[in-house]
Amino acid sequence: MLPNKRILLGVTGGIAAYKAAELVRRLQDQGAQVRVVMTRAATEFVTPLTFQALSTYPVHTDLLNTETETVMGHIELARWADLIVIAPASADFLARLATGRGDDLLTTLCLAAECKIAIAPAMNQAMWAKAATQANRQLLLDRGMVFFGPEEGLQACGETGAGRLLDVAAIVEHCAGLFTTGLLSGKHVVITAGPTREALDPVRYISNHSSGKQGYALAEAAVLAGATVTLISGPTNLPPPDRTNFVPVVSAQDMYDAVMQTLDIADIVIGVAAVADYRPATLSEQKIKKSDGHNSMVLELIENPDIIKAVANSKHHPFTVGFAAETTNLLEYATKKLKQKNLDMIVANDVANHAIGFDSDDNETAVIWVDHVEQLPRMSKSNTAGRIIEFIAQRLAQKSGCA
Numbered sequence: 492m493l494p495n496k497r498i499l500l501g502v503t504g505g506i507a508a509y510k511a512a513e514l515v516r517r518l519q520d521q522g523a524q525v526r527v528v529m530t531r532a533a534t535e536f537v538t539p540l541t542f543q544a545l546s547t548y549p550v551h552t553d554l555l556n557t558e559t560e561t562v563m564g565h566i567e568l569a570r571w572a573d574l575i576v577i578a579p580a581s582a583d584f585l586a587r588l589a590t591g592r593g594d595d596l597l598t599t600l601c602l603a604a605e606c607k608i609a610i611a612p613a614m615n616q617a618m619w620a621k622a623a624t625q626a627n628r629q630l631l632l633d634r635g636m637v638f639f640g641p642e643e644g645l646q647a648c649g650e651t652g653a654g655r656l657l658d659v660a661a662i663v664e665h666c667a668g669l670f671t672t673g674l675l676s677g678k679h680v681v682i683t684a685g686p687t688r689e690a691l692d693p694v695r696y697i698s699n700h701s702s703g704k705q706g707y708a709l710a711e712a713a714v715l716a717g718a719t720v721t722l723i724s725g726p727t728n729l730p731p732p733d734r735t736n737f738v739p740v741v742s743a744q745d746m747y748d749a750v751m752q753t754l755d756i757a758d759i760v761i762g763v764a765a766v767a768d769y770r771p772a773t774l775s776e777q778k779i780k781k782s783d784g785h786n787s788m789v790l791e792l793i794e795n796p797d798i799i800k801a802v803a804n805s806k807h808h809p810f811t812v813g814f815a816a817e818t819t820n821l822l823e824y825a826t827k828k829l830k831q832k833n834l835d836m837i838v839a840n841d842v843a844n845h846a847i848g849f850d851s852d853d854n855e856t857a858v859i860w861v862d863h864v865e866q867l868p869r870m871s872k873s874n875t876a877g878r879i880i881e882f883i884a885q886r887l888a889q890k891s892g893c894a
């Protein structure tokens with residue numbers, strides 16, 4: 492339910508802090524990566540070591556700590572997260588968040604974050620009912636934060652009422668719900684991902700550095716958007732995403748054939764794969780031997796079919812999205828590709844930048860239509876995928892006259 496989602500779990504000082512340890516495990520069970528930030532008060536209830544062992548990452552507790560700041564600075568940590576969940580959230584933390592304080596690491600992260608912030612409060616029922624706490628809750632809701640719970644029941648202090656931390660399984664479900672949009676329900680999305688391999692002989696091939704991460708993230712985002720997803724992938728080291736029809740292929744020709752077979756049923760085709768433009772003109776049946784006395788070798792290459800162009804110009808013409816991985820003149824080349832291939836949309840990214848290119852976990856893209864360009868800031872490939880799916884859903888609705 493949370494494939495590759497990056498969740499920053501903020502733990503504050505309350506009796507329910509021990510339940511956050513279980514929450515780390517349950518979020519991980521759903522495929523999320525979890526990093527934990529604790530307030531100083533939280534460390535009085537549970538040790539950072541517990542969370543470090545469970546999350547397998549160092550636990551961040553201090554804002555003004557030169558050591559942790561050099562490992563992953565607070566701004567970087569805020570940007571890393573696809574979602575911040577504060578569980579349990581103390582009454583005091585709600586007050587600090589509502590007043591916009593930034594006097595510890597967790598409040599500063601919330602101020603710096605651009606992702607969604609979800610709050611699971613836990614406190615004595617009288618503290619929760621207090622006008623000040625309710626006013627803080629309302630203010631935070633008005634500012635776009637979401638609340639998970641609290642629920643009613645018997646409390647650690649022996650009193651009964653509203654204030655208990657929502658059940659851990661329910662918190663996980665609510666987290667997943669934030670990513671599950673239903674934007675593409677009823678649609679069939681076909682995605683190509685990864686590199687292709689163009690064989691020279693039985694042991695050698697020509698390929699590229701595509702990791703498949705962005706394409707797989709798009710497949711996951713499309714599943715969360717309620718689509719039926721076919722992922723046609725060249726060879727990668729990634730596990731096939733859950734709930735997709737996974738079609739492994741090797742060469743550009745294999746990928747072309749697999750995509751063409753889906754055209755009758757595809758509503759949307761997203762070509763993320765780094766397809767080889769050319770393949771060796773001949774495939775040697777035997778391993779090509781090194782020939783003595785020759786210090787160079789000439790390979791003849793012939794053009795592969797242009798998959799995304801063929802899709803965009805097919806009779807059926809599904810909503811067609813291309814990707815442009817460029818090293819120079821990004822917008823110019825991508826826009827040219829969009830028009831030349833008759834695509835509905837193209838996503839451009841600069842693969843010369845190692846922080847966001849082929850094998851990295853982050854991406855920074857420009858989404859281009861004939862009439863508009865939208866720059867997406869650097870963020871996880873998972874978050875980038877979610878945004879791209881939103882754009883596709885919007886444009887698809889406009890195209891079919893529903894928006």
Ligand SMILES: Cc1cc2nc3c(=O)[nH]c(=O)nc-3n(C[C@H](O)[C@H](O)[C@H](O)COP(=O)(O)O)c2cc1C
Pocket residue numbers: 502503504505506507530531532533580581582583584613614615618
């Ligand atoms: C034993 C004990 C249990 C507490 N439990 C809670 C609690 O469940 N909820 C809460 O809002 N505050 C609780 N508090 C008060 C908070 O720990 C206190 O307000 C603290 O300043 C919160 O700091 P933080 O928000 O930075 O984590 C408790 C305090 C003690 C001593």
